[in-house]
Every structure is written in C-alpha cells, then in structure tokens.
Amino acid sequence: MELTLAIAIGVLTASGTYLVLRPRTFQVIIGLSLISYGVNLFILSMGRLRTDAPPIITDKANIDPSQYADPVPQALVLTAIVIGFAMTALFLVVMLATRGLSGNDHVDGKGS
Amino acid sequence: MDLAHVAILPILIPMIAVITNLLIGDGRSDRFVGLNIAFAAMSVLVAVLLVASIILAGDAAVAVYPLGNWPVPFGIVLVADRLAAIMVLLTAVLAFAALVFASAHWYRNGTNFFPLFHALTIGLYGAFLTGDLFNLFVFFEILLAASYGLVLHGGGRNRVRPALHYIAVNLVASSLFLIGVALIYGTTGTLNMADIARVSAQLGEENRGLFEAGAAILGVAFLVKAGAWPLHFWLPTAYSAAVPPVAALFAIMTKVGFYALLRLWTLVFGEGNDFGQNTLFVLGLLTIAYGSLGVLQSKALDRLASYLIIVSAGTLLLSVAYNDPGVTAGALFYVIVATLAAGALFLLKDIIDQGLPAEAQVLAVSLEFYGDEEDEEIDEDQEVSPTIPAGTALISCCFAIIALLMAGLPPFAGFLSKFIMLSSAFDASNAPTAATWWYTAAMIISGLLVLIAMVRNGINIFWTSMPEEGIQVRVAEIQPIIGLIGICVLMTLFAGPILDILNDTAALLHSPQAYIDAVFTSMRNTQ
Numbered sequence: 216m217e218l219t220l221a222i223a224i225g226v227l228t229a230s231g232t233y234l235v236l237r238p239r240t241f242q243v244i245i246g247l248s249l250i251s252y253g254v255n256l257f258i259l260s261m262g263r264l265r266t267d268a269p270p271i272i273t274d275k276a277n278i279d280p281s282q283y284a285d286p287v288p289q290a291l292v293l294t295a296i297v298i299g300f301a302m303t304a305l306f307l308v309v310m311l312a313t314r315g316l317s318g319n320d321h322v323d324g325k326g327s
Numbered sequence: 328m329d330l331a332h333v334a335i336l337p338i339l340i341p342m343i344a345v346i347t348n349l350l351i352g353d354g355r356s357d358r359f360v361g362l363n364i365a366f367a368a369m370s371v372l373v374a375v376l377l378v379a380s381i382i383l384a385g386d387a388a389v390a391v392y393p394l395g396n397w398p399v400p401f402g403i404v405l406v407a408d409r410l411a412a413i414m415v416l417l418t419a420v421l422a423f424a425a426l427v428f429a430s431a432h433w434y435r436n437g438t439n440f441f442p443l444f445h446a447l448t449i450g451l452y453g454a455f456l457t458g459d460l461f462n463l464f465v466f467f468e469i470l471l472a473a474s475y476g477l478v479l480h481g482g483g484r485n486r487v488r489p490a491l492h493y494i495a496v497n498l499v500a501s502s503l504f505l506i507g508v509a510l511i512y513g514t515t516g517t518l519n520m521a522d523i524a525r526v527s528a529q530l531g532e533e534n535r536g537l538f539e540a541g542a543a544i545l546g547v548a549f550l551v552k553a554g555a556w557p558l559h560f561w562l563p564t565a566y567s568a569a570v571p572p573v574a575a576l577f578a579i580m581t582k583v584g585f586y587a588l589l590r591l592w593t594l595v596f597g598e599g600n601d602f603g604q605n606t607l608f609v610l611g612l613l614t615i616a617y618g619s620l621g622v623l624q625s626k627a628l629d630r631l632a633s634y635l636i637i638v639s640a641g642t643l644l645l646s647v648a649y650n651d652p653g654v655t656a657g658a659l660f661y662v663i664v665a666t667l668a669a670g671a672l673f674l675l676k677d678i679i680d681q682g683l684p685a686e687a688q689v690l691a692v693s694l695e696f697y698g699d700e701e702d703e704e705i706d707e708d709q710e711v712s713p714t715i716p717a718g719t720a721l722i723s724c725c726f727a728i729i730a731l732l733m734a735g736l737p738p739f740a741g742f743l744s745k746f747i748m749l750s751s752a753f754d755a756s757n758a759p760t761a762a763t764w765w766y767t768a769a770m771i772i773s774g775l776l777v778l779i780a781m782v783r784n785g786i787n788i789f790w791t792s793m794p795e796e797g798i799q800v801r802v803a804e805i806q807p808i809i810g811l812i813g814i815c816v817l818m819t820l821f822a823g824p825i826l827d828i829l830n831d832t833a834a835l836l837h838s839p840q841a842y843i844d845a846v847f848t849s850m851r852n853t854q
Contacts, residue, residue: 243495254502254506258509261513312487316484317488
C-alpha cells in the first residue's frame with residue numbers, strides 16, 4: 216500500500232508540476248488540480264497508513280488508541296480540499312476573464 | 328476585560344465588518360463609507376488596546392486565547408505576544424490609512440471593495456495572532472483569497488493578466504505550505520507551534536531529517552510570500568497593477584512571510600541552532616541586490632515602489648538570518664518604518680498620477696532614451712521664481728521624506744533602524760565576521776541605490792513633468808499619507824522608548840520559553 220500511494224503522489228505531483236509550467240491556462244489549472252490531489256494524499260499519508268481503523272472513537276469505555284486511525288490529517292485534508300476547490304474556482308474565473316479580454320488562452324495573454 | 332479576550336477582537340471586528348457590508352448590500356453606495364471607516368478605526372483602537380495591555384502586563388506577558396477552550400496541544404489557540412501585537416497594530420494603522428484613501432473614490436471602481444478589504448485584514452490579523460500551524464495556513468488562504476479579489480479590483484486587461492500569475496504562483500506556494508505542514512505533523516505529531524517547539528527539541532535522529540525537510544519546504548512557501556529572490560517575479564507586476572490603496576495594504580503582505588519565518592525559526596529552532604540561516608542569508612543578499620537593481624531601472628513610480636518592497640524584504644531576510652536579538656529589534660523597527668513608508672509611497676503615487684498629464688509618465692520613460700532637451704528656451708518670468716502651488720509643495724515634501732526613510736538617511740527613522748541593525752550586528756560578535764561585512768555592505772549600497780533612484784524619479788516628476796498650475800490634492804487623499812509619514816517622524820522622535828519595547832520583544836522572541844509556557848498554561852477553568 217505504501218508503494219502504491221507513494222507512486223500515486225509522485226505521479227500526480229510530477230504531472231501537475233509539468234502542466235503548471237505549460238503556457239496554456241487550461242493546462243495550468245489542470246496542473247494545479249493534480250498538485251492539490253497529490254498534496255491531499257500526502258497529508259493523509261502523514262497520519263500513517265492504516266486499513267480498517269476508524270478515526271472516530273465509538274466505544275468510550277475502553278479506549279485503545281492503537282485501534283484507531285489518526286483523525287487530525289483527515290480533518291486537515293477536509294479543510295485543504297475545501298480551500299483548494301474554492302481557490303481553483305476563483306482561478307478559473309480569472310482564467311476565463313483573461314480569455315475574454317485577451318482573446319486567447321496563453322498565460323501571458325499573447326501568442327496565437 | 329481579561330487580557331486573553333482582547334486577543335480575538337482584532338479578528339472579530341473585521342469579520343463583523345465583512346458581514347455588515349454584505350448584509351447592507353451595494354458596496355458602491357456613498358452612505359456606507361463612514362461606517363467602513365468607523366470599522367477600520369475600531370480595529371486600530373483594539374490593536375492599540377492589545378499592544379498596551381500586553382506591554383503593561385509585564386515583560387513576558389503573552390495573551391493566549393484557546394478557541395472553544397479545548398486543551399492546548401489539541402485545540403486551536405490564538406497567541407498574542409509582543410511581536411504579534413505590534414504587527415497587528417501596524418496592519419491596523421496601514422489598513423486605516425488605505426481605507427480612508429480609498430474612500431475618496433477608489434472603492435467605486437469595482438464591486439465589494441469594502442468587504443474584500445476587511446476580509447484581507449482578517450487574514451492578516453489571524454496570521455499574526457495564530458499559534459497553530461494549520462490555522463496559519465487557513466489565515467494565509469483568507470488573506471490571499473481576499474487579495475486575489477482586490478488585485479482584480481477595477482478590472483481591465485492590465486489587471487487580469489498579472490492577477491492570473493499572482494494567483495497561480497500563490498496556489499503553488501499554498502501546496503508547498505501544506506506539504507511542509509504535513510511533514511512537520513508527520514514527524515512531531517502536533518500542529519500547535521509551541522508544542523512543535525517542545526517536541527522538536529527531543530526528535531530522534533531518524534525523524535530529524537524529515538522534520539527539517541518539512542521546515543525547509545514551509546520556508547520556501549514563506550519566501551514566496553515574502554518576495555525573496557528568485558521567488559519574487561510575480562510581485563512587481565501584481566503590486567503595480569493593483570489599485571493604489573490596495574497596493575498600499577499589500578505593503579504589509581510580504582511582511583507576513585517575514586513574520587512567519589521569524590516566528591517559526593526563533594520558536595522551533597531556537598538559539599544556537601543555525602538551521603537554514605546561511606541559505607536565508609545568501610537569499611537575503613541576492614534579494615536585496617536584485618531589488619536595488621530593479622529600483623534603479625524602474626521608470627514608473629509604481630514599479631519603483633514594488634521594487635522597494637523587494638529591497639525591504641531582502642533587508643528583513645538578512646536580519647532574520649543574522650539570528651541575534653539586537654539585530655531583530657532593529658529589524659522590527661525597520662519593518663514598521665518600511666511598511667508605513669512604502670504604503671505612503673503607493674498612495675502618493677496615485678495623487679501624482681492624477682495630477683500629471685497623461686503624457687508625463689511617457690515623458691519620464693522617453694527622457695531616459697532620448698536625453699534631456701537641454702537647449703529649450705527658458706522664459707524670463709519663469710526663471711526667476713515659479714510659484715510652487717501648495718499642493719505640489721506638500722506632495723513633494725512627502726516624497727522627499729519617503730525617499731529619506733526608504734534610503735535610510737538621517738535624520739529620519741529609516742536611518743535609525745538601519746543604524747540599530749548594523750551596530751547590533753557589530754556588537755554581536757567580538758570580531759566582525761565576513762557575514763557582518765556582507766550585511767553592512769548590502770545595507771549601505773542598497774540605501775545608496777535607492778536614494779539615487781528616488782532622487783531621479785523625484786526630479787523627473789517634480790521638475791520636468793509637473794503641470795504649471797500644480798496638482799490638486801484632495802484632503803481625504805493627502806490626510807492618510809501625512810498620517811503615515813507623521814507616524815514615521817514620531818518614531819524618530821520617540822525612538823528611545825520604542826526601541827526599549829522592541830528590544831524586549833526581540834529578547835522574548837529569542838528565548839521562547841515564556842511563550843511556550845504561556846501557551847501550555849492557558850486552559851482556563853470555566854466551572
């Protein structure tokens with residue numbers, strides 16, 4: 216599982232970085248999305264990888280922390296996803312505005 | 328009122344301001360200008376209250392506000408120590424001046440100026456006050472989201488393109504921020520900054536490398552915000568594209584990066600640990616060099632001001648890297664002066680732009696290429712004494728004072744701050760090291776280059792391009808500028824007491840045990 220996740224994060228981030236450096240706004244926004252997916256997976260992995268371990272404690276009588284997953288990274292990922300979506304949406308609006316104002320989708324507003 | 332409760336007020340007041348603005352609707356209506364100025368004034372009052380209560384409460388007083396009263400390592404805390412309180416006050420003053428300036432007419436150039444403006448201050452206050460690493464990220468995003476909107480305020484092609492770059496760069500920086508935070512959480516198991524400081528001292532060898540990698544990635548995110556070379560390239564275009572009151576408030580945004588670096592590095596790595604100091608020092612030198620060259624080549628005043636911000640970012644990075652309480656105290660003095668002066672310069676630029684004929688800016692550029700028209704006949708009446716109208720005289724005086732402040736020449740506070748930094752750097756070690764000499768050279772040469780650039784621009788504006796009848800200056804617009812410059816002048820007059828406070832601040836910063844203790848004992852019994 217560690218290897219799969221590591222490869223997934225690596226591929227997402229690498230492709231994202233490549234796309235962010237491309238000259239078209241569409242490529243940049245897809246790249247930013249891929250990077251944020253990679254980052255979200257990375258945050259999740261920082262809580263240590265576990266299967267079948269819920270982050271929510273149900274049985275209050277006898278708590279064994281080793282039976283549960285770390286809830287903090289999950290809360291962080293939730294926040295990061297929300298913020299990431301909002302920022303991507305905002306970026307999309309600005310991107311469309313540039314497209315409308317400059318007549319093409321180059322990040323510098325020039326070229327054909 | 329309990330000291331701790333004051334810590335949340337700077338965030339609450341702009342939040343109420345945003346909500347009120349959204350509820351009362353149309354932001355372009357004149358009726359609500361007074362209300363918004365009142366909100367900004369209230370923020371200044373609260374910030375003064377915060378600073379005063381912390382300074383009066385004693386040497387190592389730290390106001391800690393546990394949100395929701397959760398126990399400390401798990402819950403989120405707001406921590407107002409002296410540094411945070413001073414930065415909050417600085418933000419409040421600058422925001423007030425920029426808002427008063429914008430109330431003249433700039434707020435009408437687009438929708439929702441006031442809510443965005445207040446939202447930006449929420450993010451700034453929050454970033455200074457938070458004691459939690461992830462919350463620092465959240466407040467960064469709040470201030471960035473608002474700043475994206477504000478960069479676009481006024482619209483038009485010339486704003487949208489730099490805004491696109493600005494947003495893309497900052498989104499990538501935010502991703503780096505999250506990776507850094509996640510790595511630090513993964514190795515220390517906590518997000519509370521005081522707790523990180525406690526845990527990081529006992530980290531095992533196997534986690535140390537990962538932890539430092541996390542800190543370094545986080546540092547890169549902060550350096551992007553601080554506008555350090557080579558991560559600064561978005562800054563001049565975005566800042567000069569923004570409308571002047573927004574650009575003035577942006578003058579403090581690079582200082583958030585400086586603040587975060589200073590806070591985390593002194594807190595987590597502490598005294599005697601030189602993690603990343605050399606890198607920061609070299610980056611600081613390169614930033615200051617790049618900024619100075621940029622200042623020299625700027626022909627328009629807004630680009631000049633943007634590069635001045637990069638110069639001050641470099642100066643501050645050097646001072647963080649120097650890692651000495653005396654230098655830090657000088658840097659805090661400098662950060663106040665440089666922020667207020669840069670803000671005033673952005674505002675002043677707007678008045679000058681309004682007054683100058685449209686071709687004057689072009690003239691300033693073309694003069695460089697085609698040389699001065701020296702053989703122009705001079706009218707006899709003009710030669711004797713052209714009457715300088717009061718408006719022009721006033722803004723040229725303001726310009727001159729800002730130039731002296733920025734270049735660090737006596738008699739004003741800019742000189743004092745640089746003098747404090749340099750003399751502390753020489754006091755810090757018995758024999759000055761190579762770093763000290765680099766530091767001195769960077770400060771003095773950058774000051775000289777800034778002075779040359781400012782004087783050249785001043786000559787271009789006030790001697791060659793000024794229209795005969797002078798510039799009409801609106802009271803609402805000149806007041807905040809005079810206010811900002813006045814504060815810098817007052818800081819010169821009361822440099823002694825202010826420096827005492829800043830010295831204590833720096834000492835507290837460099838021995839963070841009091842901060843850590845205050846955070847851990849902050850649980851209050853409500854029963």
